[in-house]
Amino acid sequence: MWRSLASNMLTVLVVLLFLLAGLILWGQREYVAEGPLDHAVCVRVPGGATMSRVSRNLEDQGAITSGTIFRLGAQYTEKSGQLKAGNFLVPANASMQEIVDAVTRGGASTCGAEVVYRIGVTRNRVELRELDPNLMEEVELAKFDLGAEDVPAVFAEKAAENDTSFRIAVAEGVTSWQVVDALKAIGALSGDIAEVPAEGMLAPHSYEFTRGTERAALIRQMESLQQQRIDQAWAERQEGLPFDTPEEMLVLASIIEKETGVPDERRTVASVFVNRLDKGMRLQTDPTVIYGITKGQGILGRGLRQSELRRVTPWNTYVIEGLPPTPIANPGLASLEAAVNPAETDFIFFVADGTGGHLFSATLEEHNRNVAKWREIEAERAKSGD
Secondary structure, X not given: OHHHXXXXXXXXXXXXXXXXXXXXXXXXXXXXXXXXXXXXEEEEEOOOOOHHHHHHHHHHOOOOOOHHXXXXXXXXXXXXXXXXXXEEEEOOOOOHHHHHHHHHHOOOOOXXXXXXXXXXXXXXXXXXXXXXXXXXXXXXXXXXXXXXXXXXXXXXXXXXXXXXXXXXXXXXXXXXXXXXXXXXXXXXXXXXXXXXXXXXXXXXXXXXXXXXXXXXXXXXXXHHHXXXXXXHHHHOOOOOOOOOOHHHHHHHHXXXXXXXXXXXXXXXXXXXXXXXXXXXXXXXXXXXXXXXHHOOOOOOOOOOOHHHHHOOOOOOOOOOOOXXXXXXXXOOHHHHHHHXXXXXXXXXXXXXXXOOOEEEEOOXXXXXXXXXXXXXXXXXXXXXXX
């Protein structure tokens, strides 16, 4: 009797194991199979959301067939704790696996209404745009200067909605004062900033945030990213550079950033300054003179005067030897990398070429010819009113 009972129990156990294995295989197939959506939808993941909450939202929108399989798949792939806040586009027929990847990958929101605050060197702008998941087209709803008194009604409406995402885009070459000044004008942020951070220590980048985020928290995020970039660039530097510390690298990178907006020129511009430092020549770069006048608080808005080129300030590289004592702006990663990996050239001069780039030269005679060309371009522009 006991032998028969044991045999029956073993049979039942084997059947249950086969059923469980079949259930697992079915669940795995469901997890990677095409989803039920016949059109794209926008899924909102609020800050602090759980995978359980997201799965219920997806079920309500008809994006998944089983919230349980969705959650188990996320747990099995160790992504349950990696949810990122934002609005994420879920294409038609997206599998549960693809949706989990989308809501845990991070990066900028991919759908819904988004407010972007662009902190620029000469201007701060606010952009409101929205991606229609059905048309797959991004529509610009509003654009205006940060701090403007007349704000479009659609902005006030969309900015107040719970599913609108926010982002700050900090351009390369802005100063720390400019960043702080812009953050103070963003009403979606909260809190004060005790002091302007050290020049050069805020990473130009795109930062997503939620309504009510503290300004000081964003500053810490910018400082942390910039320190990571500095450490990375310094670790990968060439040998034999004419400076000895990451701080000096940061200073040179900030000058490179202000001297050219052409990505392909950065390493060549860096080579000019490195060659000058090697030869004991003064850097003689206008952006350092301007920083000595403005201290990074806004833009000069006019050309430099001869008296200003001769005026002694700690940053005026026409009169001081070597590098200035501090950076003159916040450089991006590319300029940091150029500072420690300059191109190999004989160039020690450069001048604008009229197209946004520069003409480089190794001799004063060649440089003077290039300067004459630039003067001709300036004269033609003056005649045409450009």
